[in-house]
Amino acid sequence: MQRDAHFTNAALMARRRAALPTGLGQGFEIFVDRAEGAEVWDVEGKRYIDFAGGIAVLNTGHRHPALVAAIAEQLSKFTHTCFQVMAYEPYVELAERLNALAPGNFAKKSFFMTTGAEAVENAIKVARAYTKRSGVIAFGGGFHGRTMMGMALTGKVAPYKIGFGPFPAEVYHAKFPCELHGVSEDDAIASVEALFKYDIEASRVAAIIIEPVQGEGGFYAASPAFAQRLRALCDQHGILLIADEVQTGAGRTGTWLACEQWGVAPDIITMAKSLAGGMPLSAIIGRAEVMDAPAVGGLGGTYAGNPLACASALAVLDVFEKENLLQRSKDVGARLTAGLKAIAAKHKSIGDVRGLGSMIAIELFKNGDLHQPDADLAKKLAAEAAKRGLILLTCGTYANVVRVLVPLVASDALLDEGLAIMAASFDALA
Ligand SMILES: Cc1ncc(COP(=O)(O)O)c(C=O)c1O
Numbered sequence: 409m410q411r412d413a414h415f416t417n418a419a420l421m422a423r424r425r426a427a428l429p430t431g432l433g434q435g436f437e438i439f440v441d442r443a444e445g446a447e448v449w450d451v452e453g454k455r456y457i458d459f460a461g462g463i464a465v466l467n468t469g470h471r472h473p474a475l476v477a478a479i480a481e482q483l484s485k486f487t488h489t490c491f492q493v494m495a496y497e498p499y500v501e502l503a504e505r506l507n508a509l510a511p512g513n514f515a516k517k518s519f520f521m522t523t524g525a526e527a528v529e530n531a532i533k534v535a536r537a538y539t540k541r542s543g544v545i546a547f548g549g550g551f552h553g554r555t556m557m558g559m560a561l562t563g564k565v566a567p568y569k570i571g572f573g574p575f576p577a578e579v580y581h582a583k584f585p586c587e588l589h590g591v592s593e594d595d596a597i598a599s600v601e602a603l604f605k606y607d608i609e610a611s612r613v614a615a616i617i618i619e620p621v622q623g624e625g626g627f628y629a630a631s632p633a634f635a636q637r638l639r640a641l642c643d644q645h646g647i648l649l650i651a652d653e654v655q656t657g658a659g660r661t662g663t664w665l666a667c668e669q670w671g672v673a674p675d676i677i678t679m680a681k682s683l684a685g686g687m688p689l690s691a692i693i694g695r696a697e698v699m700d701a702p703a704v705g706g707l708g709g710t711y712a713g714n715p716l717a718c719a720s721a722l723a724v725l726d727v728f729e730k731e732n733l734l735q736r737s738k739d740v741g742a743r744l745t746a747g748l749k750a751i752a753a754k755h756k757s758i759g760d761v762r763g764l765g766s767m768i769a770i771e772l773f774k775n776g777d778l779h780q781p782d783a784d785l786a787k788k789l790a791a792e793a794a795k796r797g798l799i800l801l802t803c804g805t806y807a808n809v810v811r812v813l814v815p816l817v818a819s820d821a822l823l824d825e826g827l828a829i830m831a832a833s834f835d836a837l838a
Contacts, residue, residue, distance in 0.1 A: 415439070415451045433567075435460075435801065436794050443470035446818035448799065456794070457826045460801045461813040464623065464655045467682035467737075468727050469817035475685045478723035482716050489715070491520075492708045498718040505725055506693050509664050512673030515696035520689060520713030524654035524680035525553025527690035528617070530707060531676045532557055534694060535615035535648045538701035542577075543613035545603060545647075547584040547596075549805045551624035552617065552652055561617060564625065564805060580607050584618075586628045588760055588771070588778065589805075593634045600641060610645035615676070620666035620764075623655030626804030627762060627769035627811055635670035648675040648698065654690070655767075658682035659728055659816065662738040662765025669764075685724045689717035736816045741766040743820060744812055747827035755834045757785055769811040771804065781806035785837065792833040798826050 420439045439451045446469055448456045461467065468475060482498070491499055499520065507516040521527050532544055544561065546552065552561040554568065560575035562568050563584070569575070580603045585596040604610045616638060621629040630638075642649045651674040656666035658679065667674055675698055680690035688711075692699070728734060741763055748770050752758035756776035763769060772789070774780035786802040789810055793800045803809050814823065 417450060417452060420451065435790070436799065438794070445469045445471075446815040446822055455797060457798045457814075457818075457822060457829070459812045459814045459826050460799045461682075461815050462686065463681070463801065464660060464813045465681045465686055466815045467659050467733070468685040468724050469815035470686070472685060472723070472727055472817065474727050474730075475687075475720050475723045478719045479687065479716050482719035485715075487714075487716060488711070490710055491713045492705075496715050496718070498715060498722055499713045502691075502718050502721050502725075505722070506679075506691055510673075510677055510693045511665065511668045511670070512695070514673075516693055517696045517699040518691055518693040519699070519707055520691055520718070521709055522688045522690060522711050522714070522717075523553070524678065524690050525555040525558040526709070526712070527654060527678035527680050527692050528552045528561065528652060529555055529557050530692045531617070531650050531652075531678050531694075532561075532615065533706070534676060534692065534699055534702060535650065537703075537706070538698045539614040539646065539648060541612050541614040543608045544579050545600060545613060545616045546579060546581055547618055547622075548581050549584050549586075549622055549625035549628070550581075550617075550619055550652075551622070552619075553654075578608070578612075582616075584622060584625065584628060585630060585634050588628070593631065593637070596634065597637050597641070600638075604645075610647065613645065613647045615648040615650050616642055617650040617652055619652045619654075620656045620670070621661060621767055623767075623811075624803050626771065626806075626809040627767060629666075629762070629764050632670045632672075635667070636672050639670075639672040639674075642675075650674060650676045650678065652678045654678055654680040656764075658724065659733050659737050660765055660767045660813070662734060662741060664728070664734065666764060683724065684717045684721040685727075687714070687717035687720040689714065689721055731817070733816045737766040740814065740816055740818070740823065741768055743823050744768045744814075744827070747824070748830070751827070751831045751834055754831075755838060757782060757834075763812075766816060767811075767813070769803070769809050772808045772810065781808035783807035786810050788837055789830075789833055792836055793829055796829045796833060798829040798833075800830070 503518040546561040548563040550563040560579040583599040585593045651667040676694035759773040760771040772782040
């Protein structure tokens with residue numbers, strides 16, 4: 409419902425421009441009034457199908473009734489104590505359940521922060537405390553957040569790192585395997601080994617951090633075989649393997665965690681985004697003896713593991729079980745892939761349709777030439793789709809990837825409606 413005649417998107421954008429810094433980007437000049445499931449309505453009453461899910465946060469959809477009820481129940485009890493002052497059971501239960509769900513035949517422990525970047529920061533803190541080493545290896549094209557260490561680990565300069573350095577030292581980037589852009593798995597492993605030769609001895613490296621599927625980087629997946637080679641390299645040199653599952657986690661790839669599909673277990677896993685279905689919460693899950701390395705008081709934060717967010721995350725886990733959302737994630741992915749392949753058959757600008765589970769993307773090229781990434785078309789497509797009532801996100805090292813992170817609770821009819829808008833948008837831009 410419109411709250412005020414002056415609450416138009418244009419009027420609110422004008423206020424936003426005057427009051428907020430330009431560095432805070434915004435994909436669409438839209439102000440939201442309400443949302444439900446996989447649909448959003450703006451302040452002018454226009455309806456959108458949400459294929460963005462708040463950037464992978466809404467796997468259980470907007471305002472899932474089970475989450476709303478769990479948050480309301482917690483709200484009626486207390487909203488904050490600071491876990492390090494006075495504890496509460498939902499935090500502990502959540503840790504127990506996440507420990508049980510993480511791969512690896514060893515004891516695990518978890519703790520909670522608020523954002524994905526904080527989870528990454530803490531994973532590195534824990535790895536350094538345990539190994540007593542300082543070096544960290546990340547991958548080109550990777551994204552790990554906007555804090556100082558997050559930026560240091562992120563393998564993309566524009567726009568994330570411009571003007572913000574210097575970053576924490578001892579962070580190195582290897583090549584992420586991506587056959588489409590000419591980087592084989594052998595090349596990628598060789599690039600890690602080259603770091604040991606040219607930049608830092610392996611015995612000073614605390615951790616290798618990798619996204620099982622690069623999110624902001626363009627939805628390129630590291631294969632199980634590649635993960636196994638990384639695991640072997642880590643074992644050889646006493647390095648910890650960290651899976652950054654901030655975007656892939658909580659069922660997006662068809663398993664609760666993408667690294668369950670690796671056949672080897674990471675030592676530490678980071679989660680955030682859909683973990684608490686829209687409430688701010690992130691998790692660091694890891695090998696118990698690794699997680700116990702930091703000194704008492706070294707971990708935590710005033711708001712970290714907020715009770716409302718923990719209650720919401722427990723409801724997310726219940727909803728996944730009750731509604732069989734892992735299977736739904738695979739089915740959503742299959743439906744999207746089929747629909748996008750049908751569009752690609754008509755539009756040669758779509759050079760690749762790929763994904764894992766429901767983490768699906770298309771990559772756009774000028775005239776289908778893989779040497780000419782088409783960022784302009786990706787941007788125009790997102791704008792055209794928004795005009796037609798569909799919210800899409802772009803990403804990728806070359807900004808030429810359009811990704812889908814639709815809530816898993818979206819019906820087949822809604823998915824098809826979104827796909828039809830994508831098809832019509834391609835037709836309109838052809
Ligand atoms: C893989 C990955 N790590 C870390 C982050 C940072 O999370 P946040 O924005 O919650 O700090 C993101 C955010 O997109 C991400 O995709």
